[in-house]
């Protein structure tokens with residue numbers, strides 16, 4: 001039987017894992033995950049750590065081991081090919097560059113080692129480079145991409161073989177996941193266990209819970225206190241659940257709903273949800289075509305933007321001390337739980353790049369460190385969208401007013417008060433802009449400017465004008 005090494009990356013699951021499932025049909029299997037030493041622990045490392053433990057258990061139930069090793073991909077693969085007499089390497093495609101070398105490097109290594117290499121479908125709805133315009137170009141704008149995607153063949157989830165044959169390895173070939181010390185005894189990540197439960201089975205349960213309770217109300221997903229969005233993002237990012245399985249299950253739910261009224265609702269909200277899921281495919285496609293997008297603005301003129309290198313302001317933003325309650329609540333929720341909803345992500349990101357005029361790459365790096373669902377493609381696309389530097393992005397001149405956004409998306413201040421307990425006693429009329437509260441009200445609410453809650457870091461109208469003036473400079477330099 002062929003001896004096959006299956007390399008896991010952002011696809012830490014056993015269901016709908018094209019490389020693993022095919023390897024099980026073709027020969028004896030050795031599942032491997034390679035991790036690199038990182039200087040600083042990221043929130044997503046916590047999720048990764050527990051997802052790896054879960055994957056190891058799931059594979060054990062299939063009589064397969066999981067070798068988890070620290071090192072660089074090339075040397076580890078070289079060593080394993082030799083040690084276990086590997087004849088083929090199977091892996092699902094990806095363009096994400098974190099924590100492992102790219103597909104090209106592995107392809108070249110396989111040629112050098114004279115082992116067969118097989119790439120399988122990536123962790124997306126459609127294969128890379130298949131959604132193209134009539135002129136065979138990649139789409140730069142989402143809506144026509146989406147229209148083409150829904151006509152395309154969404155990849156069908158793969159079927160696992162009835163049983164797997166393992167390549168026998170000694171326990172000493174792999175380190176215990178705990179010993180890898182991915183979390184470096186970090187106190188900060190310890191609290192994530194109050195908010196998250198990694199695992200493949202749990203990801204499927206969460207999807208069912210979402211379908212049963214929240215999907216009919218998906219149009220309200222932007223309201224942070226309602227908690228409607230699925231929160232599947234960390235599971236999708238690490239690959240605990242496949243986007244194809246999610247797609248299939250939502251479509252099935254639309255077809256299964258018998259009551260006509262309910263069906264109209266589920267179809268409408270189901271398609272709205274699938275459209276969001278397709279944004280992820282769009283993000284992966286952009287990263288595949290423009291791998292530099294992590295470092296460079298897609299719209300060239302933004303690379304000349306006069307960003308302010310103001311570390312004090314940046315620190316205030318990171319800590320949730322800008323004096324704008326929705327921004328501060330968001331940044332504090334992010335630090336505490338590793339997650340904020342899409343609207344809050346847009347508001348805090350916009351405040352950084354427009355009100356504070358700080359480089360989007362600083363914000364992107366902070367999100368990379370603190371988001372439990374960090375996904376390179378989505379994060380890059382999200383920041384370029386908010387900045388206005390992406391091809392299909394919110395124009396820079398449209399500056400979110402953080403007070404209006406708070407009034408609209410947290411009208412009764414529930415979310416703000418949850419994350420900013422110092423504002424608990426403030427009457428609703430002032431909770432979105434405490435700086436407008438008269439002295440007597442502040443006293444009653446036990447608020448002291450600059451002491452219990454910061455005064456606004458910048459004044460909205462003025463910050464907006466300055467942002468637009470800075471934008472005029474790069475508009476002219478185009």
Ligand SMILES: Cc1cc2nc3c(=O)[nH]c(=O)nc-3n(C[C@H](O)[C@H](O)[C@H](O)COP(=O)(O)OP(=O)(O)OC[C@H]3O[C@@H](n4cnc5c(N)ncnc54)[C@H](O)[C@@H]3O)c2cc1C
Pocket residue numbers: 221229230231232233234236237276277278279280283340341342343345346349367371373374375376378379380382383386
């Ligand atoms: C500045 C910024 C940074 C972001 N960084 C990330 C990131 O690192 N990781 C990440 O997964 N998402 C990121 N997003 C996109 C989006 O905010 C999250 O995917 C979403 O909030 C996750 O919550 P959910 O799973 O409950 O979403 P749901 O609304 O339930 O959506 C389901 C899934 O669809 C995908 N999705 C939804 N919205 C988007 C979107 N706008 N772009 C791309 N995919 C989407 C995600 O995989 C998500 O899990 C970012 C957005 C912005 C504005």
